Amino acid sequence: MSQQADAITQQVGLFLNPVAQRRVDFQASCGKQFGRLFLAEDAEQAAHILSQQQIDLLVIDLEHFDRSLDLETVGALVRQRNGAPVLLVCAFSTAGWLVELMASGPLDYVIGPVRADELNQRLASLASVAASGADELRRLLAMGSHVQQAVQGGDDQRALAVRICAALCAWPGVVHAAMFEASAGELALSAEHSPSGLDLERILASTDSLSQSSVRHVFPGLLAAFTGELALLDAPEKAGDPQLAQALLGIGAGMAIGVPILATGPGAPLGAISLLFARAHVFTSDELATLSDLAQLAAFGLRLDEMSRDAEQLVARLTGLATTDALTGVANRRRGEELLEQEVKRARRYRAPLALIAYDIDHFKDINDRYGHPCGDAALRIVGETTQAALRASDLLARSGGDQFQIVAAHTNAIDALKMAEKIRVAIAGTAFPGCDRLTISLAVAQLGDQESADSLMLRVSAALARAKRAGRNCVELAMR
Numbered sequence: 001m002s003q004q005a006d007a008i009t010q011q012v013g014l015f016l017n018p019v020a021q022r023r024v025d026f027q028a029s030c031g032k033q034f035g036r037l038f039l040a041e042d043a044e045q046a047a048h049i050l051s052q053q054q055i056d057l058l059v060i061d062l063e064h065f066d067r068s069l070d071l072e073t074v075g076a077l078v079r080q081r082n083g084a085p086v087l088l089v090c091a092f093s094t095a096g097w098l099v100e101l102m103a104s105g106p107l108d109y110v111i112g113p114v115r116a117d118e119l120n121q122r123l124a125s126l127a128s129v130a131a132s133g134a135d136e137l138r139r140l141l142a143m144g145s146h147v148q149q150a151v152q153g154g155d156d157q158r159a160l161a162v163r164i165c166a167a168l169c170a171w172p173g174v175v176h177a178a179m180f181e182a183s184a185g186e187l188a189l190s191a192e193h194s195p196s197g198l199d200l201e202r203i204l205a206s207t208d209s210l211s212q213s214s215v216r217h218v219f220p221g222l223l224a225a226f227t228g229e230l231a232l233l234d235a236p237e238k239a240g241d242p243q244l245a246q247a248l249l250g251i252g253a254g255m256a257i258g259v260p261i262l263a264t265g266p267g268a269p270l271g272a273i274s275l276l277f278a279r280a281h282v283f284t285s286d287e288l289a290t291l292s293d294l295a296q297l298a299a300f301g302l303r304l305d306e307m308s309r310d311a312e313q314l315v316a317r318l319t320g321l322a323t324t325d326a327l328t329g330v331a332n333r334r335r336g337e338e339l340l341e342q343e344v345k346r347a348r349r350y351r352a353p354l355a356l357i358a359y360d361i362d363h364f365k366d367i368n369d370r371y372g373h374p375c376g377d378a379a380l381r382i383v384g385e386t387t388q389a390a391l392r393a394s395d396l397l398a399r400s401g402g403d404q405f406q407i408v409a410a411h412t413n414a415i416d417a418l419k420m421a422e423k424i425r426v427a428i429a430g431t432a433f434p435g436c437d438r439l440t441i442s443l444a445v446a447q448l449g450d451q452e453s454a455d456s457l458m459l460r461v462s463a464a465l466a467r468a469k470r471a472g473r474n475c476v477e478l479a480m481r
């Protein structure tokens with residue numbers, strides 16, 4: 001057995017999971033990786049063991065944890081490690097914690113379920129990191145932590161890329177860091193950071209298309225983004241373009257490396273990270289593995305950014321669907337009632353006037369019967385549009401059902417609401433409804449009384465609307481208290 005392997009089997013490990021059987025299984029399948037293995041059933045016990053023992057490797061298994069283990073508690077355990085290796089076995093439901101946790105300290109992770117041989121492999125490589133104790137590696141891990149914090153920021157994609165590049169420059173010897181992104185077969189420089197002042201964007205600007213340029217075959221950042229493979233160049237004069245070669249020599253870059261940012265599934269690489277070093281550097285396999293982890297972290301950050309934008313759009317769309325009347329596009333009854341409740345509370349708090357206007361198309365049944373339902377539908381849409389055009393931005397129009405609509409008019413008293421109602425009545429009476437006769441509407445107006453509830457306001461306005469119908473239709477009725 002080699003000295004390193006010896007050192008690894010002397011490692012002291014700690015495994016955390018609340019399920020006894022899972023702890024037993026871990027011991028059976030991975031126990032041989034450790035000279036000694038502690039098992040903890042909760043975070044408190046784990047924290048206690050960490051404070052009493054010199055633990056080389058902490059494995060936090062989030063599968064089967066209930067709400068007793070939260071993000072903050074796991075973050076505290078990672079911080080307690082002070083940079084020493086931690087492996088997180090994530091449940092799919094807790095994968096969203098990763099970025100935040102990574103800011104608590106260097107962290108390796110696998111998303112469960114994970115096979116025993118995969119887990120053993122991860123543990124072996126982490127244990128060798130712990131055993132090597134190389135300074136360079138510790139610096140690399142510290143840089144990883146910078147990158148993790150950069151990913152955590154949650155800005156737009158470009159700002160995120162800029163922060164990742166700035167964080168990558170924390171690795172000693174790096175004179176320039178850049179990120180390339182690939183999309184639909186095209187490559188673009190999305191961000192760069194350079195303590196040495198190299199302006200790669202300006203140099204590459206003379207190239208029309210990066211994906212067609214000769215530089216892409218030689219410059220590691222582009223090569224990696226293009227091929228999906230790690231690329232190294234230790235002689236900058238071979239950079240593939242005289243101006244670029246000159247610029248690299250000018251800032252004293254002795255070596256360039258390109259690390260691909262790979263897609264999770266099959267598919268072209270998402271881009272690459274490009275690093276320029278002041279001197280030639282022989283990368284250990286651990287360093288290379290860490291670099292590619294960093295690239296994946298960057299990819300994770302970019303995807304997270306994209307995902308959160310997708311989610312926002314989806315939520316906006318779903319909320320829109322849930323609150324909009326499909327036929328007329330105005331707010332539906334539920335939204336109208338919700339908003340009336342809110343506005344009633346607000347009007348009470350600020351002692352501001354609030355009016356409710358309700359209206360109903362006159363003899364709408366006849367329109368349907370005479371011209372057909374599609375014509376009735378079109379008329380409902382036009383009534384909605386015509387009313388909307390007559391309202392202020394602060395008024396909310398809702399279809400309260402069938403051929404009935406209501407308007408919640410904030411900061412509006414009965415007199416002004418009567419004027420609004422009359423304006424809408426005249427607008428509808430003067431509107432052409434293609435395919436059918438002219439239409440009229442009957443309206444009712446009510447102003448919220450002191451201490452009055454939304455329900456009572458709606459009852460009063462309905463009664464007034466019934467009076468408007470009885471009074472001959474195509475008119476406005478004021479609701480009395």
Ligand SMILES: Nc1nc2c(ncn2[C@@H]2O[C@H](COP(=O)(O)OP(=O)(O)OP(=O)(O)O)[C@@H](O)[C@H]2O)c(=O)[nH]1
Binds near residue numbers: 361365366372401473
């Ligand atoms: N085309 C169409 N018709 C609808 C829709 N929803 C309800 N209606 C019809 O609207 C009519 C509403 O009639 P009522 O409000 O009872 O009475 P009216 O004929 O409008 O008469 P007054 O209100 O008394 O003037 C009914 O015939 C419903 O079938 C819809 O989405 N599209």
